[in-house]
Amino acid sequence: MSGTSEGPTPAADLDRSAVTDSDHTIYHRVFAAAPLSMAVVDREGLVVGANPAFGDLLGTDADTLTGRVAADLVDLASDARTWHAYLEVLRGRQARLRCTRRLKHPDGHSLWVQVTVAPLAGGGPGVLLSVTDISARRELQARLRHLQMHDPVTRLPNRTLFFERLTAALEAESYEESGTGRIGLCYLDLDGFKAVNDTLGHRVGDRLLAAVAERLTRVADEAGFARAVTPLVARLGGDEFALLVEDSTGTEQLADLAESALKALEEPFDLAGQRLSLTASIGVVERHAPGTTATGLMQAADTTLYWAKADGKARWTLFDPERNAHRMTRQALSSTLRPAIERGEFTLEYQPLVGMENGKLSGVEALVRWNHPQFGTLTPNRFIGLAEEDGSIVQLGRWALATACRQARRWQLDHPGEPPIFVSVNVAVRQVWDSDLVADVAKTLSETGLAPHLLQLELTESAVMGSAGRPLQALQALSDMGVRIAIDDFGTGYSNLAYLSRLPVSVLKLDGSFVRGFQYEGAAKGVPPNPADEVIVEAMIQLAHRLGLTVTAECVETSAQASRLRRIGCDTGQGWLYSRPVPPDRISELLGAQADVVAKQ
Numbered sequence: 001m002s003g004t005s006e007g008p009t010p011a012a013d014l015d016r017s018a019v020t021d022s023d024h025t026i027y028h029r030v031f032a033a034a035p036l037s038m039a040v041v042d043r044e045g046l047v048v049g050a051n052p053a054f055g056d057l058l059g060t061d062a063d064t065l066t067g068r069v070a071a072d073l074v075d076l077a078s079d080a081r082t083w084h085a086y087l088e089v090l091r092g093r094q095a096r097l098r099c100t101r102r103l104k105h106p107d108g109h110s111l112w113v114q115v116t117v118a119p120l121a122g123g124g125p126g127v128l129l130s131v132t133d134i135s136a137r138r139e140l141q142a143r144l145r146h147l148q149m150h151d152p153v154t155r156l157p158n159r160t161l162f163f164e165r166l167t168a169a170l171e172a173e174s175y176e177e178s179g180t181g182r183i184g185l186c187y188l189d190l191d192g193f194k195a196v197n198d199t200l201g202h203r204v205g206d207r208l209l210a211a212v213a214e215r216l217t218r219v220a221d222e223a224g225f226a227r228a229v230t231p232l233v234a235r236l237g238g239d240e241f242a243l244l245v246e247d248s249t250g251t252e253q254l255a256d257l258a259e260s261a262l263k264a265l266e267e268p269f270d271l272a273g274q275r276l277s278l279t280a281s282i283g284v285v286e287r288h289a290p291g292t293t294a295t296g297l298m299q300a301a302d303t304t305l306y307w308a309k310a311d312g313k314a315r316w317t318l319f320d321p322e323r324n325a326h327r328m329t330r331q332a333l334s335s336t337l338r339p340a341i342e343r344g345e346f347t348l349e350y351q352p353l354v355g356m357e358n359g360k361l362s363g364v365e366a367l368v369r370w371n372h373p374q375f376g377t378l379t380p381n382r383f384i385g386l387a388e389e390d391g392s393i394v395q396l397g398r399w400a401l402a403t404a405c406r407q408a409r410r411w412q413l414d415h416p417g418e419p420p421i422f423v424s425v426n427v428a429v430r431q432v433w434d435s436d437l438v439a440d441v442a443k444t445l446s447e448t449g450l451a452p453h454l455l456q457l458e459l460t461e462s463a464v465m466g467s468a469g470r471p472l473q474a475l476q477a478l479s480d481m482g483v484r485i486a487i488d489d490f491g492t493g494y495s496n497l498a499y500l501s502r503l504p505v506s507v508l509k510l511d512g513s514f515v516r517g518f519q520y521e522g523a524a525k526g527v528p529p530n531p532a533d534e535v536i537v538e539a540m541i542q543l544a545h546r547l548g549l550t551v552t553a554e555c556v557e558t559s560a561q562a563s564r565l566r567r568i569g570c571d572t573g574q575g576w577l578y579s580r581p582v583p584p585d586r587i588s589e590l591l592g593a594q595a596d597v598v599a600k601q
Contacts, residue, residue: 003500037131040120041070043090048126057113057131059106070129074115075101079327089117089127098378100134112138151235153206154213162234166294169246184286186258187301188216191279191313193239200274207271208278209239216241223257231257242301245286251318254286258316279314281305286319303327318453329375334386336372341395345371348403349581352590353424353552353574356566361590363422363456365574366404367581368396380426388430397431398440405448405455407584412454415591424456429463429471438477445481452482456507460488471502479504486552491540501547508544510537512555515565515575538568545569 031038031411036059039050047068058073065073076099077219085492088094097117103112114132134404149161157165169183197205216233220243224230232244243257261282268277283304285297300319308317340346351365372376387393408423431437445452457478463471475485486507487500491514502506541551553565556575565573567591579590 007265008380037133039065039070039073040126041117041129041131042126045070045090046138047073054131057111057133058103074113074129074131075103076115078115086117089119092119095119111135154210154235156213156217156241157232157234159234159236162232162236162244163294164566165232166244166297169244170289170292170294170297171547177246180249181289181296182248182250183292184245184251184254184257185284185297185301186243186254186261186316187283187285187298187305188241188243188261188280189282189305189309190239191281191309193278196276196278204271204274205275208269208276209235209421211269211271212241212265216243216261219243219257219260219264223260248286251284251286254284255316255318256594258282259286262314262316281308281313284314284316284318285309300324306465328460330386332374333372334385334390336409337383337387337390337392338395340370340372341399342393344594345373346396346399347371347583348400348407349583350407350423350587351574351581352579352587353572354578356553356562356570356573361421361594362572364587365423365424365458365581366400366407366426368400384428388428391430391434393428393430394435397428398435401425401440402444402448405444405450408454409448409450411584411588412450414588418591418594420451420454420458421591422484423450426488428457429459432471432474437474438481441478442481453484455521456484456486458486458488458509461490466539476504479506489554491536500544505549506553507550508540509554509574510540510570512575512596515553515555515557515561534564534568537565537570541569 014152032051035053039054040048042048047065047070050062050065052062055065058065071077071083071086076086078101082097082099085094085097085099089097096443097115097120099115100112101115102112104110111133112135114134116130116132117127118130120126120128146161149158149164150156151158166185182388191204193208196208213233213235215491219232220231223245232242232246234242234244236242243261245254247255248254262280265278265280268275269312283301283306285300285304287297287300303324304317304319305549307320307323308315311317347369348366349369350366352361353363354360355362368380368384370383372378372575384393387396404423404425408421412420427437431485441457444450445455459475479485484506485504487505488509489511490508491511514533514537537553544551550571551569552572552574553561553570554574556562556565556573561575562573562577579586
């Protein structure tokens with residue numbers, strides 16, 4: 001008997017006919033004494049002979065293996081690919097096969113082996129099968145993988161193992177043959193955990209994380225009772241945890257799991273003499289697995305967790321596609337705001353401001369519109385807040401100011417026989433802080449030729465009240481220049497009338513909520529008026545007049561409202577009774593019609 005599992009022997013280069021019986025005896029002794037488990041297998045796949053090490057590995061006497069099917073001894077027929085490669089080696093059409101197999105020892109324990117099948121040296125019939133016990137190596141690899149895939153603080157699966165399980169759960173074969181075809185996720189973040197680390201130290205923080213992990217694991221075990229799959233609990237990093245539910249049965253199951261997690265964390269934690277209480281916020285996502293990606297699921301969960309935090313913390317929130325669509329729209333608008341200004345996608349419409357006594361057009365408010373190529377015409381409530389957040393309100397405000405003043409001057413030149421109307425432009429607080437508003441206004445008035453008294457700047461009540469430092473200085477400089485300052489939405493904020501006397505304000509614009517109380521008069525439509533609204537508005541108008549201010553009422557929609565406002569001394573009205581916001585050419589028509597009426601008189 002001759003041959004080894006690796007390459008030719010040193011004697012392979014000699015004439016084979018020169019090998020003596022003594023050489024065969026030496027080879028047989030080496031084969032028998034070798035610590036490596038080996039067996040010679042003929043072309044039919046039967047064991048011709050096996051060494052004692054092979055018998056020991058399989059828990060039997062080596063002589064009993066002779067005549068046995070070699071593939072059965074080391075499980076080479078369990079998968080088609082390995083079986084085919086083995087047959088190719090037996091037939092001499094493949095040089096070598098190496099594979100890993102898990103074998104069952106007669107005493108009950110399992111062992112991992114590496115099986116190598118190679119032709120006999122010298123071209124003899126059959127092959128040499130050698131088997132190496134790699135159980136210790138596999139066990140070490142398993143321990144290393146466990147350390148690599150688990151969090152050392154909580155001993156929970158870490159982010160890497162979590163995403164591995166999540167990705168596997170979303171593969172088609174995992175849900176096509178069995179299961180519900182759905183997947184759920186509770187994405188949990190501890191509220192105020194940073195304060196624990198900052199005040200009590202990271203050691204206490206780590207103990208708290210471990211205690212949280214124990215409670216969440218208990219919740220998962222209870223939720224998995226009598227179910228096919230227990231939710232996977234993982235620590236994703238910091239104070240973030242996840243509970244993954246494969247084959248979920250619907251949102252109700254995920255809601256129950258989230259509620260159980262919140263309740264489990266309500267009980268105070270006793271940590272080495274420290275008694276700590278905390279809450280958590282949870283984002284809940286549940287959906288069909290087909291078409292879902294790990295990235296998409298985590299993005300939805302992260303968004304929903306943010307909603308739970310924003311809604312007040314200590315709660316769970318379910319993913320809402322409509323709310324998410326609104327968020328995505330906000331992101332889309334925010335990312336295109338600045339380029340849209342440069343591309344000229346913004347226009348101004350103008351809403352008339354009408355004198356209550358004579359019904360004449362005395363001014364207009366400039367209202368910005370965004371002609372978005374995807375979302376159509378957008379009103380200010382859709383994008384002004386975004387513009388203030390990212391600072392583009394400064395650029396947009398300059399454009400609106402210049403455009404409105406240029407248009408007001410054009411109306412003045414086109415209707416020289418009419419008293420010129422003023423234009424009112426909204427100004428955000430950030431424009432005062434982040435730009436030189438006084439310089440911008442002065443430059444615009446100079447370039448357009450518009451008189452300062454024909455420009456009115458509107459600031460919200462909350463922005464003006466309590467103004468100090470730079471904002472107050474800017475307002476005073478603008479007032480000294482002759483520009484009118486108006487407080488918009490008055491009555492909804494501080495409403496500090498006494499403070500108004502110290503501000504360079506000339507106009508109060510009453511919030512529309514007061515005017516809506518004037519919807520009906522007397523017995524009209526069977527609804528009596530609200531006397532409190534009229535008392536409040538009348539008092540504000542009288543106080544404003546005593547301070548030398550004029551008053552504009554917003555949201556005037558009916559003639560009844562207009563007559564009552566006129567009766568209690570309101571100076572100017574604005575609302576749909578007079579006109580909706582319209583393009584500049586429509587204001588030109590109103591000015592022309594007004595001139596015709598005067599001419600006829």
